[in-house]
Amino acid sequence: MGKIILKNVTKSFGATTVIPDINLTIDDGEFVVFVGPSGCGKSTLLRLIAGLEDTSSGVIEIDGRDVTAEAPAKRGLAMVFQSYALYPHMSVRNNIAFPLKMAKTDPAIIEKKVTDAARILNLTAYLDRRPGQLSGGQRQRVAIGRAIVREPSAFLFDEPLSNLDAALRGTMRLEISELHQTLKTTMIYVTHDQVEAMTMADKIVVLNAGRIEQVGSPLDLYNKPDNLFVAGFIGSPRMNFIPAAKAGISDAHTVGIRPEHIRISGEAGTFRGTVGVAEHLGADTFLHVNVDGIGTMTVRAGGEVPVSHGDTVYLTPEAGRLHRFNDKGVAIR
Amino acid sequence: MARAVSSRRKLAATVAAWAVALVIFFPILYTVITSIKTEGEAISGFSLIPSFTLENYFTVQSQKDYFKPFMNSVVLAVGSTLLALVIAVPAAWAMAFSPTKRTKDILMWMLSTKMMPAVAVLVPFYLMFRDFGLLDTRIGLTVMLTMINLPIVVWMLYTYFREIPGEILEAARMDGASLWGEIVYVLTPMAVPGIASTMLLNIILAWNEAFWTIRLTTTNAAPLTAFIASFSSPQGLFWAKLSAASTMAIAPILIMGWFSQKQLVRGLTFGAVK
Numbered sequence: 361m362g363k364i365i366l367k368n369v370t371k372s373f374g375a376t377t378v379i380p381d382i383n384l385t386i387d388d389g390e391f392v393v394f395v396g397p398s399g400c401g402k403s404t405l406l407r408l409i410a411g412l413e414d415t416s417s418g419v420i421e422i423d424g425r426d427v428t429a430e431a432p433a434k435r436g437l438a439m440v441f442q443s444y445a446l447y448p449h450m451s452v453r454n455n456i457a458f459p460l461k462m463a464k465t466d467p468a469i470i471e472k473k474v475t476d477a478a479r480i481l482n483l484t485a486y487l488d489r490r491p492g493q494l495s496g497g498q499r500q501r502v503a504i505g506r507a508i509v510r511e512p513s514a515f516l517f518d519e520p521l522s523n524l525d526a527a528l529r530g531t532m533r534l535e536i537s538e539l540h541q542t543l544k545t546t547m548i549y550v551t552h553d554q555v556e557a558m559t560m561a562d563k564i565v566v567l568n569a570g571r572i573e574q575v576g577s578p579l580d581l582y583n584k585p586d587n588l589f590v591a592g593f594i595g596s597p598r599m600n601f602i603p604a605a606k607a608g609i610s611d612a613h614t615v616g617i618r619p620e621h622i623r624i625s626g627e628a629g630t631f632r633g634t635v636g637v638a639e640h641l642g643a644d645t646f647l648h649v650n651v652d653g654i655g656t657m658t659v660r661a662g663g664e665v666p667v668s669h670g671d672t673v674y675l676t677p678e679a680g681r682l683h684r685f686n687d688k689g690v691a692i693r
Numbered sequence: 694m695a696r697a698v699s700s701r702r703k704l705a706a707t708v709a710a711w712a713v714a715l716v717i718f719f720p721i722l723y724t725v726i727t728s729i730k731t732e733g734e735a736i737s738g739f740s741l742i743p744s745f746t747l748e749n750y751f752t753v754q755s756q757k758d759y760f761k762p763f764m765n766s767v768v769l770a771v772g773s774t775l776l777a778l779v780i781a782v783p784a785a786w787a788m789a790f791s792p793t794k795r796t797k798d799i800l801m802w803m804l805s806t807k808m809m810p811a812v813a814v815l816v817p818f819y820l821m822f823r824d825f826g827l828l829d830t831r832i833g834l835t836v837m838l839t840m841i842n843l844p845i846v847v848w849m850l851y852t853y854f855r856e857i858p859g860e861i862l863e864a865a866r867m868d869g870a871s872l873w874g875e876i877v878y879v880l881t882p883m884a885v886p887g888i889a890s891t892m893l894l895n896i897i898l899a900w901n902e903a904f905w906t907i908r909l910t911t912t913n914a915a916p917l918t919a920f921i922a923s924f925s926s927p928q929g930l931f932w933a934k935l936s937a938a939s940t941m942a943i944a945p946i947l948i949m950g951w952f953s954q955k956q957l958v959r960g961l962t963f964g965a966v967k
Contacts, residue, residue, distance in 0.1 A: 410867060411869070419889065433868070438867065443860050445863065447865075448861075458865075459869050
């Protein structure tokens with residue numbers, strides 16, 4: 361079991377309030393991603409749940425038990441750190457076994473659990489090495505192994521992939537998702553990378569300046585962002601924002617249109633512009649178009665589009681794909 | 694072309710390094726050379742060629758017992774170092790891992806005590822030692838040496854502990870380690886190089902300390918520094934014997950330093966070179 365509830369949780373460091381007031385429910389078995397720009401309080405929130413920071417006020421419950429004042433180890437959670445935080449003076453075997461040794465587990469059981477974890481994570485051949493002799497991806501697996509053996513009620517991941525190169529990041533992302541499918545344990549995952557959030561999460565919590573901007577499934581956030589912040593943060597390339605008046609819409613302040621929802625034509629369309637930069641990715645083409653009277657708009661066209669710098673193009677937003685926001689930046693539905 | 698310049702610079706740097714090392718080492722070398730001269734040679738002016746006599750060593754040993762001050766030096770250096778570590782490890786720990794706004798000030802204040810000339814507090818300390826019956830005792834001098842070197846020990850340990858990433862300690866906390874478990878299984882093993890080099894340096898500092906050891910002891914607790922001093926003034930100018938006594942006094946620490954130089958250099962440059 362791993363149901364986590366935050367009730368009116370706040371956190372201040374001295375006079376600085378990092379988390380003004382947060383209420384959140386994380387259901388058992390969910391994969392929840394906290395996402396937001398750096399400094400938005402997502403790591404602090406994770407550390408509050410872990411017990412590495414004390415809450416300034418509010419209550420944290422795990423499986424119905426108030427753990428607000430409990431020590432980290434008593435909360436039954438396991439954490440994977442950004443820097444892996446492996447014990448450099450211990451072998452991989454001892455790193456993975458460490459939490460079990462601290463819990464005074466029977467050595468025979470420790471041996472079995474370590475062997476099992478090593479098998480699941482493809483670390484069997486490396487059990488007697490030191491962390492310093494491993495690659496980044498292997499170190500990450502050791503950190504996960506150390507978390508798994510404890511059989512925690514929830515896993516906490518603090519930007520675990522940010523130290524890995526792009527290719528490895530993709531692989532590890534998949535491995536963590538598969539691990540979640542296998543273990544079916546609650547996972548809370550912190551990242552600033554919205555692609556990680558979109559691909560891994562059951563539920564995304566978008567944070568900005570210590571506040572929750574929106575909670576929902578990846579596609580909910582993509583299709584129905586509550587406000588300008590979420591609309592701009594989720595989706596890559598970013599959503600285009602246009603003053604409503606210039607788009608000929610009267611009942612909104614700003615309209616947003618995603619790059620993939622703009623049709624491009626050489627002859628006619630709603631907006632006329634000149635291609636600034638064309639990024640040809642093969643599967644997609646990203647066009648940065650300088651639209652007369654509006655500014656730069658990004659367009660994502662499928663496949664290869666034979667346009668280049670200086671070409672004149674016409675852009676037409678797809679019907680029903682416009683997002684409307686009022687003057688406070690809140691979505692109008 | 695670039696390679697030629699860089700190898701020439703390397704040669705110049707090597708020569709310079711050797712020159713500096715020789716200048717620093719020369720007094721010690723000359724002491725050793727003088728110790729194997731006769732007294733006549735020793736006072737007859739500068740010469741690097743001795744007559745290789747070991748007579749001075751025998752005379753020194755027959756006039757005064759070497760073993761007792763040697764043991765005193767060992768007890769004082771090791772004892773004061775261990776005592777300093779027992780006090781400094783928790784202090785440095787607290788300052789490195791839960792610093793407050795005043796941590797930097799406390800560190801500076803500790804260091805500032807080293808800026809005061811020792812002679813300024815000689816009289817009060819002498820009187821206190823006399824009144825508490827600590828004059829010429831190993832315990833009194835151990836405490837004194839601990840207090841003298843404590844600021845440096847705390848500073849060094851603080852620097853080493855700061856290098857240990859906080860996330861590793863947090864990981865240990867998440868893994869269920871108690872404060873004690875954290876210290877025993879994670880922090881101490883990781884800090885061993887730092888603690889070891891601090892210990893070595895402090896032993897050397899305590900071994901060589903002369904101001905207080907000479908003034909607060911007479912015979913019972915007198916270490917090798919006092920042993921050397923006893924060969925200087927009262928019996929006139931016996932430079933060769935004085936040199937022999939000095940050589941015998943510094944030999945143990947020199948040998949220890951030689952064997953632990955790798956550890957020392959690593960410890961002293963810790964954090965500077967990654």
